[in-house]
Amino acid sequence: MRPTMMDVAQAAGVSLKTVSRVVNREQGVRTTTLRSVQEAIQELGYSRNEHARVLRQNRASRMLGLVTRDVSNPFYSAIARGVEEEVRDRALLVIAGSSDEDAERERALLEVLCERRVGGLIVAPTGSDHSFLAPELALGTPITFIDRPPWRLAADSILLDNVGGARDAVEHLLAHGHRRVALVGDLPEVFTTSERVRGYQTALRAAGLPVDEALVRLGCHDTRSAEAATRELLSLPEPPTAVFAGNNRITFGVLRALAGRARPPALVGFDDFELAPLLSPPVTVVAYDAVELGRQAARLICERLAGASGPPRQIVVSTEVVPRGSGEVGP
Amino acid sequence: MRPTMMDVAQAAGVSLKTVSRVVNREQGVRTTTLRSVQEAIQELGYSRNEHARVLRQNRASRMLGLVTRDVSNPFYSAIARGVEEEVRDRALLVIAGSSDEDAERERALLEVLCERRVGGLIVAPTGSDHSFLAPELALGTPITFIDRPPWRLAADSILLDNVGGARDAVEHLLAHGHRRVALVGDLPEVFTTSERVRGYQTALRAAGLPVDEALVRLGCHDTRSAEAATRELLSLPEPPTAVFAGNNRITFGVLRALAGRARPPALVGFDDFELAPLLSPPVTVVAYDAVELGRQAARLICERLAGASGPPRQIVVSTEVVPRGSGEVGP
């Protein structure tokens, strides 16, 4: 059996309360007593039961729940990293789970995390109704949405400047003389997709160019479909001279479609990636600090935990075009 | 205040025990009673307190602790993914933390996880003494080490075939006619480094070639130092005609050093990466299934939780050379 404080107390010949004092580093324990209790703890391999503490203190556990669409995706693992960095010194742990873009699974994960009485929740959401979190929010658990806003729930959110980033990318291509700029994008119902499409349209309209629907290929949710869509674009009677890729998966698909072509179209991709500078040509991207996204989310949670009230906040993280070569070739 | 079972009971006009039955889906509750309790639960936004359950049932919490060196590193996030996939159906959650290669931090994380009464621990270790985990192990908490073996502790481990993978890589280069094969490696005190060095030496010796220390550059813990080491190798009076890179960070550094060179040496890197096929030339690597590594670790934990006893097990995951171009050029 696992030793309890009572076991330690008996081994050390003191009362349970004295052991509690030692374990919690409280003042007012004679040095000799302290020593003998510490020895008993060592001897028995005692480890304090956090569940009993949480229960007795009737508080949240020192854990944050982080629900993303896939922990192994570099975007979300960077967020996880940022969250962890930010809460590390506050002795908070992170429980991370993947929804796999399944709203049911997302909900199940979030509910289980609430049963665990997490101190806060950070969600990169998939579902389209988060109203089931309203009671938890009302009870004081801070919840921050990241990458996409909450639906049917008034909660904090950290978003990228999707419109601005996409607009900058397309303007960058236009500035290099392109007039036929294609967009390869993810599922149109996804928040970030529709925002980036808006940015794309905004840039074209500001330049007095029409939005040619033949050059807009949405619904590419994986590398393969992005590759196929790009091949289709390139075999049009009037192919685009430049491509804007809506996210990193799509950029990889576009790159596969362009591989080996003598004179590939210009390319700017949303999302940076480590090897972008090593490709030929090096890939121009819309970059941002994904780790910072996680840090900001965690910071917001911590502020709320520290008592900050007030209406939901929305923080928009800026993006930046990083020219590397692929986006600076002419038509 | 957060509602308890007692609050629900009062709202529904039943006893606490009846609410417990409903919450736990026990048989023997009249349909009308069931309904009214469910309504009260909905009304109050009740959520069961998992800490109270764990305490009362005197069991481990349904959580696994996962301590890696950096959650945002693709290798470890793939492991996290594998662990999660494997335990998902068993309703286990994963608490993930990064040690940042700091043994003290690793120890602190592991101890906090034990206080949380995790059902099992998976560790990609940094420290060189894990004997402090002995009491926890003795109390029945399964612990699996991954990527590197435990030190001063008899516990399960999941390792890569580091020697075999490195040997295969070098043999692959030798088979293409190389006689001067360099090794760029991580810190020599790291387990995987020394194993891979052994594999490198084994391959050379088996081919009757000397191990030329001038061609062995260890201590490269980041991309930058690997790049510098590679530049040094290339400016030797007798430069290598092929390079074996000891891990993915090093491969990236080597690639940076080779970028733009008219006739780069052959290259095989340990660790696969998504963009390897898209580089020019595409990069030949020693590949393995990192997600499977995590799955195996979780499987081992689950078997132990299900009662499997016996001496520590060691599982070695095989590797495979994936030829893509960079490793198939002659000297």
Added chain:
DNA sequence: TTGAAAGCGCTACCAA
């Protein structure tokens, strides 16, 4: 400086 006792929210056990 130390100890005794109540009780956090829940489940297990027994009773009705």
Added chain:
DNA sequence: TTGGTAGCGCTTTCAA
């Protein structure tokens, strides 16, 4: 089919 009660391991409060 339902309810009462003890107690999980700890912290809190009060007393010695």
